[in-house]
Amino acid sequence: MxxxxxxxxxxxxxxxxxAAGGANPxxxxxxxxxxxxxxxxxxxxxxxxxxxxxxxxxxxxxxPKHAVSVVAEYALPEDLNPLSDFYYGCNARRKQxxxxxxxxxxxxxxxxxxxxxxxxxxxxxPDEDAGAFERVARALLQHVAxxxxxxxxxxxxxxxxxxxxxxxxxxxxxxxDLKAFGGIATQSARNPLIPAASFTAVSGRDATVLAKVxxxxxxxFTVHVVARQKHHSLRVRIDAGIDFLQRPPTQRLRxxxxxxxxxxxxxxxxxxxxxTITRNMLNNASxxxxxxxxxxxxxxxxxxxxxxxxxxxxx
Amino acid sequence: MRTFALLLALASTxxxxxxxxxxxxxxxxxxxxSADVNLSLRTLTPGVYELVVQNQSGVGAxxxxxxxxxxxxxxxxxxxxxxxxxxxxxxxxxxxGKISPPTRCTCLPGGKVTIRFRMTxxxxxxxAGQQGAFVVGTAGGYLVVKAVTLIHRHIPTxxxxxxx
Numbered sequence: 001m002x003x004x005x006x007x008x009x010x011x012x013x014x015x016x017x018x019a020a021g022g023a024n025p026x027x028x029x030x031x032x033x034x035x036x037x038x039x040x041x042x043x044x045x046x047x048x049x050x051x052x053x054x055x056x057x058x059x060x061x062x063x064p065k066h067a068v069s070v071v072a073e074y075a076l077p078e079d080l081n082p083l084s085d086f087y088y089g090c091n092a093r094r095k096q097x098x099x100x101x102x103x104x105x106x107x108x109x110x111x112x113x114x115x116x117x118x119x120x121x122x123x124x125x126p127d128e129d130a131g132a133f134e135r136v137a138r139a140l141l142q143h144v145a146x147x148x149x150x151x152x153x154x155x156x157x158x159x160x161x162x163x164x165x166x167x168x169x170x171x172x173x174x175x176x177d178l179k180a181f182g183g184i185a186t187q188s189a190r191n192p193l194i195p196a197a198s199f200t201a202v203s204g205r206d207a208t209v210l211a212k213v214x215x216x217x218x219x220x221f222t223v224h225v226v227a228r229q230k231h232h233s234l235r236v237r238i239d240a241g242i243d244f245l246q247r248p249p250t251q252r253l254r255x256x257x258x259x260x261x262x263x264x265x266x267x268x269x270x271x272x273x274x275x276t277i278t279r280n281m282l283n284n285a286s287x288x289x290x291x292x293x294x295x296x297x298x299x300x301x302x303x304x305x306x307x308x309x310x311x312x313x314x315x
Numbered sequence: 316m317r318t319f320a321l322l323l324a325l326a327s328t329x330x331x332x333x334x335x336x337x338x339x340x341x342x343x344x345x346x347x348x349s350a351d352v353n354l355s356l357r358t359l360t361p362g363v364y365e366l367v368v369q370n371q372s373g374v375g376a377x378x379x380x381x382x383x384x385x386x387x388x389x390x391x392x393x394x395x396x397x398x399x400x401x402x403x404x405x406x407x408x409x410x411x412g413k414i415s416p417p418t419r420c421t422c423l424p425g426g427k428v429t430i431r432f433r434m435t436x437x438x439x440x441x442x443a444g445q446q447g448a449f450v451v452g453t454a455g456g457y458l459v460v461k462a463v464t465l466i467h468r469h470i471p472t473x474x475x476x477x478x479x
Contacts, residue, residue, distance in 0.1 A: 081465045084373035158378040158462040203461040208381040208407035211459075247405070248455040249386045282386075282455050 025072070025143035026058035030132035033062045045076070046190050049166065049315050052079040053086055056144055058136070068125040068133055072140045074114035074148035078164065082113040082149050089113035090151035098130045105134055109141055112148035116141040160202050162214055164315035165244070167253065168195030169277050171292035175304025180294075182223030182236070186286040186311045195286070195311055199253070201244045213241020216255060223294075225264050235261030236296075242274065251281035251312055257296055267297035277310045286311050352377075353424075354458055363394070364434050368458065370414040370425035373470035377414040378462040382430075383407040385453035387437025397429040408432060413464070420471045 026039040036059035044054035055073045075082035075089070088094065092110035096102070096117075103125075106117040116137040118125070125133065170183030185196040197218035201211035218238040225232040242254035259271040273296030279288060292308035294301040353369035370377050384390060389406035399412010408430060415426035439451050 080463065081374045083465075083467065083469050087469065153465050153467055155375070155465050155467045158464050159375075160462050161460050163459065203381060203459060205379050205411060205461065206402070206404060206409050207461070208405045208409050209383055210405070246383065246457070248383065248457070 025056055025140060026070075027136045027139040027143070029060050030129060030136065033060045033066075033129070033132075035060055045315065046188070046194060049194060049313070052076050053082075054144075054147070056140070058140060060133075060136075062129075066124050066126060066129075068118055068120060068129075070116065070118045070133060070137050070140055072114060072116040072137075072144045074109075074112060074144050076147070077149050078162070079113070079149050080159065080161065081153060083153065086113050086149075088115040089148070098134060100127050105130065105137060107134075107137055107141060109145060109148070111151060112145050113151065114141060114144055114148040116144075162200040162202055163211070164198060164200050165312055166195040166198050166315050167277070167310065167312045168197055168286070169290060169292055169308060169310035171294070171306055171308035173294065173301050173304050173306050177227060178300065178304065179226040180223055180301060182221055182234075183292075183308075184218055184221045186309070195313070197238070198315060199241050199244070199255075201241075209245055209247045211244045211246070213244050213253070213255065216241045220260060225267075227264070227266070232262070232264035234259055234264055234267055238275070239272070246281060249280045249282045250278065252276065252278045253312060257294070259296070266300055271297050273297065277308075277312070279310050279312065281312070284311060284313050352380075352458060352460065353427075354382075359431065362433055362435070364432055366408070366430045366432070367427055368410075368414065368430070369427035370416050371421055372416055372425070372463075373421050373466075373472070375416055375463045375465040376426070377460055378464055379409070379411045380458060380460045381407055381409045382458045383456055384434060385456035388453055388456070389435050391433045391435055394431040394433065396431075397427075399428060401428075401430050401432075403432065416466055417470055420474050422473050 024040055026035060029035040039058050041057040041059070042054060045051050053073060053075045055071060058070045059067065060070070061067045073088070075086040079086060082089070089109050089112055091108050094108040096104055096106040098105040103121060104117065104119040106115060108115040118133055118137055168184045168186030170186070171181065173180040188194045188196040197216070199216045200214045202214050203211045216238050220235050220237045223234040223236055225234060237258050237260045239256040239258045242256060245252040253276070255275045257273045257275050259267055259269055262269050273294065276293040276295070277290055279290035287309045288311060290308050290310035292306050292310065351372040351374065353371050355367045357365050359365050366382055368380065368382070384407065390403045390408050392403050393401045393408060396410065396412070399410055401408050401410040410428065410430065412428060414428055417423050417425035436451055441449050
């Protein structure tokens with residue numbers, strides 16, 4: 001694409017890691033086989049921002065030389081219309097039985113945009129074990145079903161498009177009696193190219209530069225506070241989004257904050273406030289400077305100077 | 316990926332007020348293409364521009380969208396639209412009206428809307444010693460698709476070959 005498409009990943013990164021990463025969707029190995037300790041191998045939006053489907057691969061081995069990979073792929077619920085870009089699923093008749101000559105097994109879900117398959121052009125899977133791996137493929141398809149896009153596609157009424165963004169930020173606040181720093185990683189653990197938090201934004205019918213933040217997915221983060229030579233820490237959660245302004249070159253994201261843990265008496269658990277990130281949307285380096293403002297705990301972080309950086313990119 | 320999303324116009328080039336008077340046709344009309352939306356912007360007369368938005372997506376019909384110009388540019392009024400309704404708001408354009416998807420394949424044009432509007436640009440001084448036409452460029456504008464009506468069939472990306 002010549003234009004930069006901004007819109008699509010992060011929800012997927014986090015929420016679907018649960019399906020494919022949290023609980024291992026790979027079925028147990030058939031008798032005499034061993035499941036790879038690396039199972040599952042997942043390739044989805046966390047690996048490639050913008051992608052709206054996930055591939056889960058489960059590898060099995062049997063000494064001394066047998067191996068097979070059973071693969072499931074599914075469209076994410078965020079995929080606006082899987083008919084346009086995913087093709088497979090929602091059709092139980094679309095299948096391919098294993099044959100000694102064909103060496104491919106394929107089964108599609110009847111109720112989800114998903115399928116599972118294994119293929120063995122190199123003859124590493126003994127024919128007598130093909131049936132066992134058909135059962136593995138069907139089980140894997142079942143295990144990923146909850147994460148996959150349902151077959152229902154609303155063609156009757158307009159669908160509001162949710163644009164997905166990834167973000168991270170950090171700030172240092174300094175005043176005469178207080179120093180504080182914290183933030184959410186601009187590089188996630190699984191992929192240094194992807195920030196650790198995300199949000200979706202929707203625009204009203206007459207809106208232009210201002211969108212409403214519909215959902216936020218972000219880890220609880222720590223704000224370290226040094227006051228009167230004592231160290232404190234706040235655990236802060238992003239409760240919800242407010243709005244997202246994009247008036248080139250300015251980008252401003254506003255979010256609701258809540259303190260969920262604190263050993264700092266001036267800012268106790270349960271306190272609420274706002275986070276405002278303002279940055280240049282044309283600079284997408286992970287350490288791009290940004291204006292960060294934390295409105296929390298009776299202006300504790302108001303009168304002073306901030307230094308910060310932030311990234312907001314399309315998913 | 317088929318993200319019906321925000322299309323950043325990376326390098327829209329608009330004729331600045333200076334030389335545009337002498338050269339009303341912008342030599343660089345800055346067509347922008349994505350898998351979902353084709354976007355072109357051109358100068359009609361000084362201060363008056365035309366934006367063409369074409370649906371190139373297999374997702375469905377576009378029901379509403381907004382176009383936001385790059386830094387320093389501000390849409391002041393919408394003069395005409397070929398379909399639906401568009402209005403200037405916050406220095407940008409908000410449009411409603413169905414733009415149909417391509418019918419046979421996404422390799423062929425889908426529906427389109429043409430918008431004529433007034434826009435002011437940044438004050439840019441002609442570089443010292445420069446002769447001839449003076450064109451002011453911009454980058455960083457974007458188009459956001461806000462609502463779509465999904466289509467329940469697959470629109471292929473290419474037409475079948477005659478042999479098929």
